[in-house]
Amino acid sequence: MKGTAMKLSRRALIKASALAAGALPFTGCERIISDVTRRMGQTIPDRVSAAKGKDIDADFHLLSRAAYGPWPGDLDHLRETGQERWIEEQLRPESIDDTACDLRARRFETLHHDPGTCYEYKKPVLREEIARHTLLRAIYSRRQLFEVMVSFWTDHLNIDMEKGDCIYLKPADDRLVIRAHALGRFRDLIRASATSPAMLVYLDGKENKKAAPDDVPNENYARELLELHTLGVHGGYTQQDVCEIARCLTGWRLRTKWRKGAVYFDPSLHDDGEKTVLGHRLPSGGGESDLDRVVDIVCSHPSTARYIATKLVRRFVSDDPPAPLVERVATVFTQTEGDTKSLLRAILTSEEFKVSKGAKLKRPFHFIVSCLRSMGADTHAHAQLIEYLTRMGQGLFQYPTPDGYPDEAAPWLGAMLWRWNFAFALAAGQVPSVSVSLDRLIDAMGASDNPVELLPHFIGHRGAASEIHALEHYAASRALTDDRNRAELAGLILASPAFQRY
Amino acid sequence: MKPSRRGFLRQMFLTNEAVTADQGAKTLVCVFLRGGADTLNMVIPYGDDQYFRLRPTLSIAPPSKGGSDAAIRLDDFYAFHPRLRPLYPLFEEGRLGIVQAAGSDNTTGSHFEAQDQMEHGEAMGKTIGGGWIGRHLRAMKRKESTPLSAVAIGPAVPESLRGARQVSAINSLDEIQINTPSGDPTSALLALSAMYGADAGILSQPGRMTLDLLHRVEGLRASEYKAANDAEYPADEFGSGLREIARLIKAGVGLEAACIDLGGWDTHFFQGAVDGLQAENINLLARGLAAFDADMKNHRDRVIVLVMTEFGRRIYENGSLGTDHGRGFAMMAMGSRVNGGKIHGRWPGLEEDEKEILGPGGLRITTDYRSALAEVLTRVMGNKDIDKVFPGFDPQPVGLIG
Numbered sequence: 001m002k003g004t005a006m007k008l009s010r011r012a013l014i015k016a017s018a019l020a021a022g023a024l025p026f027t028g029c030e031r032i033i034s035d036v037t038r039r040m041g042q043t044i045p046d047r048v049s050a051a052k053g054k055d056i057d058a059d060f061h062l063l064s065r066a067a068y069g070p071w072p073g074d075l076d077h078l079r080e081t082g083q084e085r086w087i088e089e090q091l092r093p094e095s096i097d098d099t100a101c102d103l104r105a106r107r108f109e110t111l112h113h114d115p116g117t118c119y120e121y122k123k124p125v126l127r128e129e130i131a132r133h134t135l136l137r138a139i140y141s142r143r144q145l146f147e148v149m150v151s152f153w154t155d156h157l158n159i160d161m162e163k164g165d166c167i168y169l170k171p172a173d174d175r176l177v178i179r180a181h182a183l184g185r186f187r188d189l190i191r192a193s194a195t196s197p198a199m200l201v202y203l204d205g206k207e208n209k210k211a212a213p214d215d216v217p218n219e220n221y222a223r224e225l226l227e228l229h230t231l232g233v234h235g236g237y238t239q240q241d242v243c244e245i246a247r248c249l250t251g252w253r254l255r256t257k258w259r260k261g262a263v264y265f266d267p268s269l270h271d272d273g274e275k276t277v278l279g280h281r282l283p284s285g286g287g288e289s290d291l292d293r294v295v296d297i298v299c300s301h302p303s304t305a306r307y308i309a310t311k312l313v314r315r316f317v318s319d320d321p322p323a324p325l326v327e328r329v330a331t332v333f334t335q336t337e338g339d340t341k342s343l344l345r346a347i348l349t350s351e352e353f354k355v356s357k358g359a360k361l362k363r364p365f366h367f368i369v370s371c372l373r374s375m376g377a378d379t380h381a382h383a384q385l386i387e388y389l390t391r392m393g394q395g396l397f398q399y400p401t402p403d404g405y406p407d408e409a410a411p412w413l414g415a416m417l418w419r420w421n422f423a424f425a426l427a428a429g430q431v432p433s434v435s436v437s438l439d440r441l442i443d444a445m446g447a448s449d450n451p452v453e454l455l456p457h458f459i460g461h462r463g464a465a466s467e468i469h470a471l472e473h474y475a476a477s478r479a480l481t482d483d484r485n486r487a488e489l490a491g492l493i494l495a496s497p498a499f500q501r502y
Numbered sequence: 503m504k505p506s507r508r509g510f511l512r513q514m515f516l517t518n519e520a521v522t523a524d525q526g527a528k529t530l531v532c533v534f535l536r537g538g539a540d541t542l543n544m545v546i547p548y549g550d551d552q553y554f555r556l557r558p559t560l561s562i563a564p565p566s567k568g569g570s571d572a573a574i575r576l577d578d579f580y581a582f583h584p585r586l587r588p589l590y591p592l593f594e595e596g597r598l599g600i601v602q603a604a605g606s607d608n609t610t611g612s613h614f615e616a617q618d619q620m621e622h623g624e625a626m627g628k629t630i631g632g633g634w635i636g637r638h639l640r641a642m643k644r645k646e647s648t649p650l651s652a653v654a655i656g657p658a659v660p661e662s663l664r665g666a667r668q669v670s671a672i673n674s675l676d677e678i679q680i681n682t683p684s685g686d687p688t689s690a691l692l693a694l695s696a697m698y699g700a701d702a703g704i705l706s707q708p709g710r711m712t713l714d715l716l717h718r719v720e721g722l723r724a725s726e727y728k729a730a731n732d733a734e735y736p737a738d739e740f741g742s743g744l745r746e747i748a749r750l751i752k753a754g755v756g757l758e759a760a761c762i763d764l765g766g767w768d769t770h771f772f773q774g775a776v777d778g779l780q781a782e783n784i785n786l787l788a789r790g791l792a793a794f795d796a797d798m799k800n801h802r803d804r805v806i807v808l809v810m811t812e813f814g815r816r817i818y819e820n821g822s823l824g825t826d827h828g829r830g831f832a833m834m835a836m837g838s839r840v841n842g843g844k845i846h847g848r849w850p851g852l853e854e855d856e857k858e859i860l861g862p863g864g865l866r867i868t869t870d871y872r873s874a875l876a877e878v879l880t881r882v883m884g885n886k887d888i889d890k891v892f893p894g895f896d897p898q899p900v901g902l903i904g
Contacts, residue, residue, distance in 0.1 A: 204770045207822035215821040220770045223827075227612050239611060361704070393657025393671075400765055401536070403614055413708040414659045414671030417716070420694065421681055428683035466700030470693040477689050487683040492693050497702035497709065 026433070030380045033103050034435075040100040042140060044376040044437065045073040048444040050456040056357040059083065060460025064502040065316050065360075066090060066348055067144030069370035072444060072457075087348050090145035091183065091341045101140040104380065108133050110171050115197050115261025118168040126167050128383060130174060131396040135381040135389075138369045149182040149340065151365065152315055154397075155404030157193045157229060159202045161397040169198035169261055170397055186308060186338030187299040190229060194221075194295060197254055197261045203402060209269035210250045217246035217271065224402045225298060232310075235303030241278055245298075247271040248282065248290040305333035309343070311407070316347045317356045319408045325352040358501040361409035364392035366502065367419055371426055371494050374458050375436045382433035392418045423494035428487035438490055451480055451489050459498040467496050528804050528883055529751050530759045531794075532635065532662060534621075535787070535811035537768030538613060540825050541832035542814060542865065543775070544586060544784055545600055545845065549579035552852035556818035560775050560825070571776045580845050584776060585785035588792035596842040597795065597802070599902050601874050603830040603847050605813060605867040611827045613768070616812035621661035623872060623892055632665020634872075634891055635759045638879050639666045641890040642758070649715035650755045655743035655762040663761055668711050673739070674746050678719040691716070722753055733797035736789045740764050744794045751801060764790075767811060771824040791836060806837035806882045808875070814865050817852045829864030833874055839882045841904040873897045 026034065051057030056064075059078045063070045066087070070078075078086050089096060108129035110121050118126060138147045157177065161167045173196045181189035193199050200206040203221035210217065222245035227233045251270030255262045265288040274284045280297050282290055298304060309329035313321040329346050336342040347353055362370060368389060372379060379385060389395055392415045399405050406412075425431045427438060447453040452471045455463045462468070471492060478485040493499060547553050548564040562583055565575035573581030574590055580602070582590060592598040607626045608616045619626060623634025630637070639652060652666045655673065663669045672678060682690045691713065698709025727749045735741035740762065747760045766783050773780045791807065798805055814831030830850070836842075850866035876897035879885040888897065 204822065204824075207771045207824075209821060211821075216818075216826075218770055218820055218822050218824075219826055223611065227610075227614075233610060233612055233615055239609075242611070391657075401613060409704055410664075411658045413704065414654065414669065415657060416705075416708050416712040417678065417680065420712075424680075424682045424690070430683070464700065464702075466702075467697050470696035473696065474689055474693045478684070482684075484683040484685070488690055491683060492690060492697075495694060496697050497705040500705055 026380060029107075033380070034378050037100040037103055037140075038378070040103075042100045044440050044444050045076075046444060047446075048072045048441075048457065049076055050445060051075065051460050052456045052462050054462055056460045058354065058357075061354075061357045062086070062348070063144075064370075064460065065353070066148060066344075068138055068148070068366060069373050069502070071373045072376045072441065075460075084349075087145075087345065090143065091344065093143035093146040093183065096142050098142050101137065101142065104140055105133050105136040111175060113171065115169045115172050116259050118171055119260050121168075123167055126171065127161065127397075128386070130161070130171055131386045131389075132381040134174075134396055135369070135385065136379075138365070139372050139377075139379070139381070145344065146182055149344075150178055152312070153178050153182055153189065155399070155407070156311065157189075157199065158399050158402050158404035159198045159397065160400050162400075164201045165261070166198050166202050169196075169201060172196070172261075173198035181340075183340050183344075186304075186333070186340065187295060190225075190299055191292070191295045193229070194225070194249075194291060195252060195263050197263055200252060200254060200263065205249060205252055206254050208246060208250050208252070209266075210247070210271035211269050217243070217250055219243065219246040222246035222249060225294075228403055230298040230307065231301055231303040232307035235301065235307060237278060244275045244277050245294055247273070247275050248277065248286075248294045251288070252291070299338060302330075302334070305330040305338075308338070309333055312343055312347060313352075314407050316344075317350075317353050318359045322352045325350055358498070360502050361412060362500055362502050363405065363407070363412055364389055364394040364415070364419070365396070367392075367500065368422065370499075370502070371423065372434065374494075375426065375438070375490075376441060377426070377434050377436045379434040384432035385434060388418070388422050388431070391415075392422075419500065420491075420495040423499075424488065424491035427489075427491035427494060428484065438487060442486075451475065451486060454490060455493055455496075455498075458493050459496070461498075463496075463498060467498055527756060527758055528806065529747075529757050530635065530638075530878070530883055531747055531805060531807040532759070532761045533787075533791075533807060533809040534617075534660065534662075534761065534763050535767045535809065536613075536617070536763050536765040537811070538616075538813045538815055538827055539767040539783075539811040539831060540769055540773065540780060540815040541811065542817060543773075543780065544583045545576070545602060545832040546573045546581045546583060547579060547602075547849060547852070548573055548581050550849070550852055552817070556852060558819070559823055560773055560819045562775055576845065579849065583781070583784050585781045586788045588785075588788040592792065592795055592836060593843055597836055597838060597840060599835050599840040599842040600845045601833040601835075601847040601869050601900055601902055602845050603850050603865055603868040604810075604833040604871050604874055605830040605865075605869075606871050607867070608813070611813075613812055613827075618661055620810065620812055620871060622664075623662075623875065625895070630893060633660070633662035634875060635662045635761070636665030636669075637891045638883065638885055639758055641885055641887045642883075644758075648718065648756050649711045650718060650750060650757055652759045653747070653750060653757060653761075655746060655760065656739075660761050660763070663759065666759070668707075668714075670711065670715055672746070674742065675719055675722055675749065678715055679723070680716055718755065722749075722755065729793070729797040731796045731799050733793040733795075734789075735793040735797075736786055738786065740786055740790050741793065744790050745797070748794060748797045751798065751805060769815070769824050770820065770826060771822045773819075773824045795836060802838040806835065806839060806878060808878060809834035809836075810871065817865055827864075830867040831865070833871065835874075835878065835902055837882065839903055841901055844901075846901050869900055870895075870898070874900050874902055877903050 051060050110126050110129045111133050141147050159166055161170045177192040177196045203224055204218045205221040208218040219242050223242045226237045251266050253266050275282045277297050282293055309326045310321050313326050332342050332346045429436050442448050445457050452475050480486050546562050554561045563572045565573050565581050575581050606620050608619045621633050624630050649668050649670045652663050652669045654660055654671045659669045659671050680687050735745045743762045750757045769780050810833050811831050813829055815825035815828040820826050848868040850868050872892050872895050876888050877900050880888050881903040
């Protein structure tokens with residue numbers, strides 16, 4: 001099959017790869033980064049082992065859930081490290097060297113600026129940089145669990161960048177709310193989000209004021225804080241609680257001229273009367289401290305523990321969260337005051353987690369990132385790649401309503417065709433701005449005699465009889481010496497039912 | 503190899519079409535205005551003084567003011583928002599009817615709860631399973647459904663279509679094709695059929711539906727679509743989505759239900775009146791529906807369009823020149839069977855201190871939304887088993903369908 005490649009002289013190979021590199025639509029700087037990161041280990045190792053058991057391998061399972069699937073060689077690494085130590089490492093992301101990923105992802109200026117400076121950039125730049133940054137981190141970061149949680153909280157505290165001025169404000173929200181607290185305390189996350197400029201715009205908090213006696217508060221944020229961010233819709237609050245919280249949160253504003261987008265509290269726009277929130281009395285005259293009281297009350301509410309536990313278990317275990325595990329995780333939430341690391345430890349080491357192999361459906365983002373990781377792809381995540389995500393219905397930071405992209409399988413089942421087309425395009429190296437080396441992967445897998453043996457590398461087990469049979473039938477009917485047919489076979493693996501699951 | 507494969511697919515498509523496409527079948531088009539549309543500023547109760555008092559900055563001038571910014575008179579009590587003008591001829595000619603103060607008993611004030619409940623066709627707190635259109639399609643007991651029996655325009659399948667045997671979520675028919683590295687997808691399609699044809703759990707059905715869809719659309723794509731009667735669809739997703747629905751209906755592929763969303767109605771802040779955020783959306787809706795009506799001129803008896811939202815908004819404006827979540831709204835229906843040119847549903851009055859409903863200030867509901875849907879399903883769509891769609895619900899006459 002790859003006989004032609006093997007017959008080439010070393011010199012010809014170097015020439016060929018130089019030409020291939022030249023054909024990539026990478027900028028000079030990007031080519032250098034690709035080269036440097038490759039030397040730093042962001043490449044396909046010479047030998048990679050796969051799990052070929054009847055059932056999904058336990059380590060592969062952990063890498064599928066707590067990471068976006070294995071990069072070639074990750075499975076070997078996890079086997080050496082052991083699950084317990086790997087989880088602890090992942091829970092201390094600062095202890096994991098991520099220089100190679102930083103080289104790819106740190107260069108986007110708008111991600112480092114405060115909102116005021118972001119206003120100086122054009123919208124397409126802002127839109128593209130945060131999406132590229134997010135994709136590159138998910139693909140290349142070795143702090144995979146951290147990235148998984150970034151995605152989780154991004155949905156939990158969803159902000160649509162296309163609303164109002166959010167596009168200028170979301171980069172700071174991503175950095176100072178989501179990423180700053182992704183593995184931290186839940187209360188800190190909610191507190192940061194409550195006065196995040198992007199959230200104040202997205203849910204109209206900045207419009208919530210009481211300047212005149214007959215001013216009616218804007219309830220938008222108060223409602224979503226209860227319904228989506230903390231207690232959950234059946235968490236036991238009333239319309240009255242929504243009104244009262246809205247009153248507590250009056251007076252938070254954004255600067256509009258100097259230091260545009262900075263948050264401040266204007267006491268003259270605050271409703272300083274007495275309020276009652278979820279049975280707690282807040283005396284009059286609380287001023288801006290009303291906000292902290294509200295955050296304390298909602299974050300320590302028992303419904304919040306259960307709601308967050310349910311959502312996390314849904315993400316990491318099953319669309320139908322097992323009640324006993326939810327209860328245990330909710331207890332951990334209460335005991336640790338919402339320490340995300342403790343919640344994740346409880347979930348990832350649970351029996352329910354271990355027996356839930358392959359129960360989840362990858363959302364488009366997960367699917368694309370796991371495709372790129374398992375292929376060991378080289379990309380700088382240009383617009384063409386991001387376009388595929390939008391096509392599959394998961395455009396980054398573009399979910400319009402505050403509930404965030406759903407985690408359950410059902411809403412994503414209508415877009416199978418786009419997954420298949422992406423799988424084929426990627427395997428054939430036809431996704432613009434993404435480079436793959438299928439033959440190198442085939443070599444590393446020791447699958448050069450029978451490319452069908454690639455399957456376990458992608459799915460963590462031998463595969464279902466129907467899948468093996470379909471691929472073998474394909475291999476028998478097409479000449480696999482032809483690059484295009486080899487790519488088509490690899491595309492079929494990425495398009496298989498098994499690869500859609502995790 | 504290529505011509506024969508295409509020939510094979512086309513032949514297969516045509517054969518299937520001959521078997522399944524029921525030329526007499528009607529199509530239900532459901533337009534959902536996501537976010538809770540302020541229909542009080544669309545079908546304006548200018549005959550009620552409270553309206554002007556409670557909306558000092560957002561109210562639309564009554565028809566008596568005259569000029570292009572005044573409301574368009576429908577009767578002695580109601581008027582259209584001026585940006586709904588493209589729909590006025592339809593109202594006048596009797597193809598557009600309205601049910602005022604329709605809605606559900608949902609009191610959560612949550613977009614998601616209210617949308618889910620409405621799309622599921624449920625009463626609050628009572629789950630039935632599946633969506634109301636999904637259950638309707640099942641109750642129709644057609645011999646065979648196709649991937650194009652039910653279509654959602656957009657990336658995801660809406661809740662209302664849950665439970666349908668087959669649903670496709672697409673933006674345009676041109677997207678339905680597969681591109682494989684070898685250029686000839688025959689072997690790859692065969693492998694995909696084998697993999698998804700086997701028991702692949704929840705993936706089996708969508709996988710098989712996708713393969714079937716590919717076969718069917720191959721034939722349709724051969725000719726380019728041109729709208730009839732110089733219909734001009736708005737140049738955006740909503741317009742092109744309606745255009746694709748028209749194309750599917752005319753192609754006679756057995757489309758029974760199509761869902762399309764128009765978002766951006768959650769106008770808590772700076773809603774605008776004659777111009778602004780909401781006015782642009784209103785105009786988009788009106789231009790889209792009017793174009794669809796013109797394009798479908800020769801097929802009107804086969805189509806009914808319903809326009810709904812999860813809840814209306816408060817009757818009074820808030821402190822940020824917007825409106826907060828309310829209750830009742832005006833539902834619209836368009837089609838030749840509609841008892842149009844009329845506003846149905848009893849006007850409940852604008853009582854500011856309404857206590858029995860969600861907080862203060864929502865429009866009280868005088869028509870359960872399910873009564874209107876049931877009337878459409880039984881009288882237009884030929885559903886003879888409405889209890890399967892709304893079990894335990896006793897639909898009341900609305901008069902929307904003649």
